Amino acid sequence: MADRTLRGKTAIAGIGETIYYKHGQSPHSEFKLALQAIVKACEDAGISPHDIDGFASYGNDRSDGPRLAAALGVKELKFSNMFWGGGGGGVCGAVGNASAAVATGMADCVVAFRSLAQGQYARYGRSGAAAAVMGEDAFLFPYGVMSPAQRFAMKITRFMHDHGIRQEALRGIALACYHHAQKNPNAVMRGRELDEEKYDASRWIVEPFHHLYDCCQENDGSAAVIVVPADRAKDMAKKPAYVMACGQGGDHRSAAPVHNMPNYPSSHFGKLAPRLYEMAKMSPSDMGIVQCYENFTGGVLMSLIEHGMVKPEEANEFLVKDNLIVEGGRMPLNTSGGNLAECYMHGLELVIESVRQIRGTAINQVKKNDAAIIMGGPMVTPVSSLILGSEATL
Amino acid sequence: MSTHYLPEGLPTPSSGPDGLAAPYWEGTRAGKLRIQKCNGCKAWQWGPEWVCHRCHSFDLGWEDIQGHGRIYSYERPHHPVHSALNGHGPYIAVLVELPAYGNIRMVGNLLGDPLQTVPIGGAVQAVFEPHDSATPPYTLVQWRLV
Numbered sequence: 001m002a003d004r005t006l007r008g009k010t011a012i013a014g015i016g017e018t019i020y021y022k023h024g025q026s027p028h029s030e031f032k033l034a035l036q037a038i039v040k041a042c043e044d045a046g047i048s049p050h051d052i053d054g055f056a057s058y059g060n061d062r063s064d065g066p067r068l069a070a071a072l073g074v075k076e077l078k079f080s081n082m083f084w085g086g087g088g089g090g091v092c093g094a095v096g097n098a099s100a101a102v103a104t105g106m107a108d109c110v111v112a113f114r115s116l117a118q119g120q121y122a123r124y125g126r127s128g129a130a131a132a133v134m135g136e137d138a139f140l141f142p143y144g145v146m147s148p149a150q151r152f153a154m155k156i157t158r159f160m161h162d163h164g165i166r167q168e169a170l171r172g173i174a175l176a177c178y179h180h181a182q183k184n185p186n187a188v189m190r191g192r193e194l195d196e197e198k199y200d201a202s203r204w205i206v207e208p209f210h211h212l213y214d215c216c217q218e219n220d221g222s223a224a225v226i227v228v229p230a231d232r233a234k235d236m237a238k239k240p241a242y243v244m245a246c247g248q249g250g251d252h253r254s255a256a257p258v259h260n261m262p263n264y265p266s267s268h269f270g271k272l273a274p275r276l277y278e279m280a281k282m283s284p285s286d287m288g289i290v291q292c293y294e295n296f297t298g299g300v301l302m303s304l305i306e307h308g309m310v311k312p313e314e315a316n317e318f319l320v321k322d323n324l325i326v327e328g329g330r331m332p333l334n335t336s337g338g339n340l341a342e343c344y345m346h347g348l349e350l351v352i353e354s355v356r357q358i359r360g361t362a363i364n365q366v367k368k369n370d371a372a373i374i375m376g377g378p379m380v381t382p383v384s385s386l387i388l389g390s391e392a393t394l
Numbered sequence: 395m396s397t398h399y400l401p402e403g404l405p406t407p408s409s410g411p412d413g414l415a416a417p418y419w420e421g422t423r424a425g426k427l428r429i430q431k432c433n434g435c436k437a438w439q440w441g442p443e444w445v446c447h448r449c450h451s452f453d454l455g456w457e458d459i460q461g462h463g464r465i466y467s468y469e470r471p472h473h474p475v476h477s478a479l480n481g482h483g484p485y486i487a488v489l490v491e492l493p494a495y496g497n498i499r500m501v502g503n504l505l506g507d508p509l510q511t512v513p514i515g516g517a518v519q520a521v522f523e524p525h526d527s528a529t530p531p532y533t534l535v536q537w538r539l540v
């Protein structure tokens with residue numbers, strides 16, 4: 001039996017993003033945003049949208065793949081896929097699912113995408129006014145545990161408690177993201193610098209550890225990447241970003257209701273990360289490009305630790321702005337601004353930034369740009385992560 | 395003074411059309427705290443599910459338990475995300491672990507000063523909080539430090 005791996009079999013050949021808007025500010029409908037991002041990604045790849053034959057998304061994206069296929073005049077739809085789970089847990093998984101379809105010959109050109117115009121629908125950080133709640137919510141909402149920040153904060157509280165990690169480590173993460181957004185013209189937080197004083201003075205969303213600047217924004221926009229077979233990608237318009245590995249899933253019973261997952265203080269990457277590196281045949285020290293989904297900075301902290309990028313006992317010392325920025329930092333993080341400061345595009349903007357870094361066309365370009373790790377949707381379940389590489393990593 | 399920790403108007407619990415959690419909510423109305431216990435392998439299970447995650451028996455019973463636990467984690471939300479909480483100010487939610495029952499965990503509010511220091515590992519006792527005038531009436535389980 002051939003080696004069961006995704007390693008090097010597919011590549012991202014095109015990337016597309018709409019303008020990123022503040023929440024509710026998109027002049028376009030959510031579905032139109034999805035179309036715009038996909039058309040742009042096709043232009044970038046030098047292909048016609050007619051030649052897409054598959055769609056992969058996540059987070060219960062409302063832009064239906066088959067409708068997109070009809071709207072774009074796709075000749076034949078061969079792959080139509082939704083990754084279970086909320087938020088951005090599926091961001092890397094959608095790229096991995098697209099790659100799996102392409103690597104196995106189910107499809108030849110699959111787009112992984114996300115589209116959000118939250119002004120047209122319910123917001124994430126506002127709970128609905130529904131009078132009666134059932135299922136797991138019945139054990140949480142009546143106690144005021146409703147929003148994502150409130151549902152995840154106790155995981156972070158316990159993790160920080162267990163490892164003696166201080167608020168300043170989370171501040172370092174936020175400062176780096178905002179720093180990188182300042183040069184990015186498409187960043188929603190461009191022109192809104194963040195410093196230590198402003199962070200410290202910001203109001204609590206959830207105490208302890210969630211200041212305003214520890215929490216993602218909500219935004220409107222869309223992003224898309226085109227996945228094709230590796231041997232085709234090398235002859236296409238842009239330098240390929242090869243998919244070296246993807247992992248998705250959760251720890252044992254990570255979806256156990258009412259906070260009963262056995263490994264509670266976790267971003268849920270502990271079991272996944274070793275599989276990811278094994279598939280890529282790479283290690284944390286190979287990753288010059290590090291992109292981690294910020295729903296909350298505490299999730300970033302746990303993700304970096306569970307992916308072996310930082311040791312828990314070194315987190316207080318290491319996670320300071322100077323180490324995390326592109327100008328001389330030892331581990332530049334979220335180099336386009338990420339969910340916090342570029343756009344909360346549920347992490348797909350992190351995948352796109354990784355491709356730009358590998359191509360060498362990023363605004364905040366890192367020097368060591370052969371391998372990228374992207375960590376998607378910490379603390380939700382399932383989560384997913386991805387390693388991309390240049391030709392040199394094959 | 396209200397006998398409820400949080401203001402009126404928050405979502406109210408329902409056991410839902412499938413009735414999976416009905417024995418729990420019937421129990422709290424009667425002042426009993428009860429969780430699932432597998433009649434096959436005797437494992438404790440929480441939240442409620444249709445099958446035992448350990449032995450896959452569908453024969454799950456409900457057993458009344460003592461409301462003794464310890465604080466496993468906590469949070470103090472400040473930002474109101476529901477209109478009922480506008481202007482209310484911070485409050486405390488705790489995640490309570492029950493060592494005598496397989497370390498299952500429950501979420502509730504920690505009674506008392508919302509600005510108090512919350513000791514992780516601190517011993518807590520369940521307190522029933524009836525909402526008799528709700529339609530239908532229900533009873534929440536809250537926690538106080540002992």
Ligand SMILES: [Zn+2]
Pocket residue numbers: 432433434435436437446447448449450451
């Ligand atoms: Zn059993």
